[in-house]
Amino acid sequence: MKYLYIFNYFSQFEESLAHGEFRAIFNEEYQRYYFTDIDYPYSRSVFIKERLTIWHEGQTIEELVEKLYQDNLYYEDFKILYYKNKITHVDYQESLRWCRRLSDPIDGSTDLVHPKVEFALTKIHDTFYFGLLEHNRDWHLHEDKPNSYSHSLPLRVARTAVNLGVGKESDLKIIDPCCGVGTVVLEGLSMGLNIVGSDINRYVAYQARGNLKYYGYDPERIWRQDIHDIKETYDLAIIDVPYGVFSAFDKEAQLDLIKATYKFAKKVVIISHDDYTKEIEAMGFTIINQCYYRKSNFMRYLTTVMR
Ligand SMILES: C[S@@+](CC[C@H](N)C(=O)[O-])C[C@H]1O[C@@H](n2cnc3c(N)ncnc32)[C@H](O)[C@@H]1O
CATH class of the missing domain: 3.40.50.150 (Vaccinia Virus protein VP39)
Known part of the structure; x- marks a missing residue:
């Protein structure tokens, strides 16, 4: 399986920390959009914003549509969104058309407001990537511990x-x-x-x-x-x-x-x-x-x- 990890940090004060962590986990220099086959438990990192598990990639939308038809998928309350990235700009209206087209081969129902499953499409350089999108929102579970003191670490x-x-x-x-x-x-x-x-x-x-x-x-x-x-x-x-x-x-x-x-x-x-x-x-x-x-x-x- 191939994954795309999307990173972000507060550039003013966390850059060195985020880059250091990236080296420790992936043994490479930091990349904001990082493709790898490593299935990393992403909720451990405060710098990973999302993970896209890539199901299909291709040079055209029709290529992806074709592959999705072969998958015979059925999902209730799914949503497909275009994931904007800072490498390759695409026109907003066009990205909407792509997402609608990609929903054709998936049976079931859509729910754009409270989806149970989120899929994402993104285009980086000349390649389209489609897959399951997961958000990393659970890392700050212990924000409100009862006992704290002034020299506790953030x-x-x-x-x-x-x-x-x-x-x-x-x-x-x-x-x-x-x-x-x-x-x-x-x-x-x-x-x-x-x-x-x-x-x-x-x-x-x-x-x-x-x-x-x-x-x-x-x-x-x-x-x-x-x-x-x-x-x-x-x-x-x-x-x-x-x-x-x-x-x-x-x-x-x-x-x-x-x-x-x-x-x-x-x-x-x-x-x-x-x-x-x-x-x-x-x-x-x-x-x-x-x-x-x-x-x-x-x-x-x-x-x-x-x-
Ligand atoms: C900077 S504080 C640690 C804060 C902690 N990381 C947190 O976020 O709550 C350093 C701690 O080292 C402890 N300490 C100092 N000397 C020690 C020693 N000889 N053995 C074990 N702990 C010691 C202090 O009691 C103090 O709680």
Whole structure:
């Protein structure tokens, strides 16, 4: 099966993040319209807007109509829309005619307002693509968790941090060893991943447990623990390094936490306020991906490393 993934991001402050995530998942440089045969669970990414599962492609509409007749399709309440793209402009009236023509071979009923199934046609350069259109609307399920605090990561950044670590894998054993109120853990769980969290602060860990419970996840996935005492090993750690919000966390203290991950995680996504490239390399890690997020005075470096 061939897919077309359509990406979008807030260009002012998310460009580096979106490009970094794309590299982590697809191992290529970012493309806004990306064709691949990879069946990626797209709801994991906040940057994927839609996915078109391509059923047919061709140089003319009649070629697609012919193929659809051969499919003998029947759908109740379907809709066919033209998906506008920024590569190839087509005339609006013409796109409507194409969509009407493509509905001829499909039996059943149409519903343009509340369709049960949406099909889309798009033309990129000289080729028409037709298939099933899916929207990615479910990624912000945990926007309103009961316990939050001022230095929690924005949801979009937390979710992307997970993706930077997991790429397109699904079976990694993951920990957030400085989990705060559990933003990263919640996002990982909503993606169906095997993730746990710990934090040295008793009250914060308690709040994180409350957040997990609120969304129906096992609160025991979070516990109180100093990162230096972690004995279990993990495929991936995602660490959002503290920065003197409630206590003075100087550079040495931050680096000490990053270094602590070396002994229990094969791969680490480090979220830091400063660029610690040199220091991280000096610890023996190999940097495999780097990006950053900046929105007004909120700045984070996201560095993915391997042991
Ligand atoms: C920047 S906050 C994490 C915020 C979290 N990502 C969120 O969105 O809620 C860093 C956390 O590291 C924890 N921390 C500091 N020193 C620690 C240590 N030695 N072991 C484990 N956690 C530690 C702090 O209690 C704090 O909750």
